[in-house]
Each structure stands twice: as C-alpha cells, then as structure tokens.
Amino acid sequence: MTESQTDQLPAQQVEAASKAFEQEFERFACFTDASRDLAGLDLDQAIAAERALAELRTRHLGKKSELAAVKKLIGRVAPADRASFGQLVQATEAALVKAIEEAEETLRQYIETERTARESIDVTLPGRRPRHGHRHPITLLRERIEDIFVALGYVIEDGREIETDFYNFTALNIPENHPARGELDTFYTTDGFALRSQTSTVQIHAMQRRGVPIRMIAPGRVFRRDTPDPTHNPMFYQVEGLCVDRGISMAHLKGTVTEFLRRMFGADTVTRFRPSYFPFTEPSAEFDFSCFKCKGSGCRICKNSGWIELGGSGMVHPNVLRAVGVDPQQYSGFAFGLGIDRMCALMYELDDIRLLFENDVRFWEQFE
Ligand code: DAH
Secondary structure, eight states, X not given: OOHXXXXXXXXXXXXXXXXXXXXXXXXXXXXXXXXXXXXXXXXXXXXXXXXXXXXXXXXXHSTTSHHHHHHHHGGGSOHHHHHHHHHHHHHHHHHHHHHHHHHHHHXXXXXXXHHHHHHOXXXXXXXXXXXXXXXXXXXXXXXXXXXXXXXXXXXXXXXXSEEOHHXXXXXXXXXXXXXXXXXXXXXXXXXXXXXXXXXXXHHHHHHHHHOSSEEEEEEEEEEOOOOOBTTBOSEEEEEEEEEEETTOOHHHHHHHXXXXXXXXXXXXXXXXXXXXXXXXXXXXXXXXXXXXXXXXXXXXXXXXXXEEEEEEEEEEOHHHHHHTTOOTTTOEEEEEEEEHHHXXXXXXXXXXXXXXXXXXXXXXXXXX
C-alpha cells in the first residue's frame, strides 16, 4: 500500500460508510424531528421501528462495522494527515450516533405515551355487568309446589333415577306381563336396571326408610321411551305425593289435592275426580281443576272445556303397603302424581315443552 493510497483510501471509506448509513437511516429520519406528528403510527409499528433501529446501530457503529474498521486505520495514516483524518472519523461517528439517538428518543417517548394511553381506564365507561343466572321455570314451579306441601306438613323425598324392577314395578303392584315393563316403554341400562318411569318408586323407598305414618312428596325426573314432540319428552318431571296413616280415606285425598290447587291457582279453584285405573291404587281417580285462566268458562288453555287435567291418584293398594311390610288392616293411605312440565307449559302458555330443555338463554330470561 503506497502512502498516497493509504492517504486516500481511508477518507473514501469513511465517506462510503457514512453514505451507506444515510441510505439505511432514511426511513428513520422522520423520527429525528421530535416535533413531528406521529399520529399515523400505531404502537406495534413503533416497537418494530425501535428494534430495527437497534439493529442499525450495531451494523453501523458496532465492532464489526465499517466505521470500526476505519478507526483501526488511523494509526496508519501519514502523520501530517492523521489529526484531520481522526477528526473526520470522529465527526462522522458523532453524526451517526446523534441521528440514531434522536430517533431512539422520539420513538421511546412515543411508545411510552401510546402504552399509557392504551392501558389507561376510562372510568366513565359503563361497566360490564355480569349476567345473572336464572332459575329454570321447572325449578320455580317445583319450589312453589314444595312450599305448599311443606306448609301442609309433608316432607320432601329425593329418590333415585335408576331403579331395580322391584321399585319400578313389582312393589307398585305392576304385574309381570304389564306393557310398561317392556323395552318399548322403559329405558334399561345394559345391566338391566330401569330408568324410573314414574316417581311412584319413591313411595316404596320412603316407606321402607321412614315407616308409617308418613306424609311426603317426591319431585323428580322420570324417563319414558317417547319420541319428542310439542307435548312429549323422553325425560320429564313429576311430583309424587303419599300420605299413609290410620283412617286415611278418599276424603283426605280430595281435600289435600284441592287445598294444594287452591293455594297454587287461587281460592276459587274447583277440582274434579274421575274414576280411573292404576295398578298401585284402588280405587283410582284422575283429577282435573278449573282452568286458572278462564275460571271454567272455556278458553284456549283448557281447550274450551273449562277443566285442566292434571294427574292420577287413589287409595294406596293393599299390595303396595304389604310390599313394604305395612299392615293394610291398620293403615291406609292416598297417593297422587302429576307432571310438572305439563303444568309449567300450561301456566306459561308454552306451545312446545321441548323449549324447556333446549338451553336457550333467551327463553329462560323471560322467567322470574
Ligand atoms: N305414576 C302415575 C303416572 O306416572 C301417576 C300416578 C297415578 C301417581 C296415581 C300416583 C297415583 O301416586 O296414585 O302416570
């Protein structure tokens, strides 16, 4: 390398380094003017620019940069030119540092302000109210029924939903060949247990556990092999009632059911008992009550009959008492059962009981 070459070359190198820097720095130049409006820039872009700027600094001022290489040449420059060359290198370096630092500072401030703005809370905004849960219409109705019977001195029994043949049929005096026992009507588990098809099963459990006298109601789910339609579901709710004591008669049954319905639908409610048949009661009766809407004059709800059919009832069959070791000579009792879903559908004028189990919050929100 000749003197003149060494002399020339480093100065050119400095200029080249500075040019290369300027080219790359161009896109950051806007940040060196702190008064500039950065309104168009979003926070993520600013953060990305900050990172790119840090890389740029390493590239142009770091140990492996062109400028660092040039610095090493200072000692090799002819002594006469060394001072001015040194100053050139320093001035160039200082210019680069200044440009980068100004841009860095603008970005840093911008990011800080933006972050604070983004994280700040507008206390005047309306809060987000947590949505309150609702009790299901069937639950509401069940609770009303329970309250009435608890006030009449009844206990509430909770049965099981999977039963043996004994509880679901045999103890209830349902004969071996009765169609209800068949798989067409009742669901069975693979090991031969029945999903209870009526809450009457709880009569047996309750009398076995509590003995007699007894007054109890048992609300709960029952299952039947029905195809869902507007008035049927394979799963629905019933309430069972049972009262056993010495000297219980049909009059007690009629009085209790009537009092329950008066408390439920108003003091002017009238009841009607029609002869019927159930294996677990003798005599048996189905009961109706005067329509709560039209009070018996006829309307859409009672299909113009003035009456609403509600459930089955009767005097507990001696065989049922015997099945739980109660002597029918000493004790007698009445029982009744009604469907809650159907009652619910009538009261809320639902034209499809499947709505009760479709889990549509908009439906539930209309209650309570
Ligand atoms: N278990 C009957 C049913 O599901 C309803 C019923 C009728 C219950 C008469 C009773 C009763 O306790 O005595 O259709």
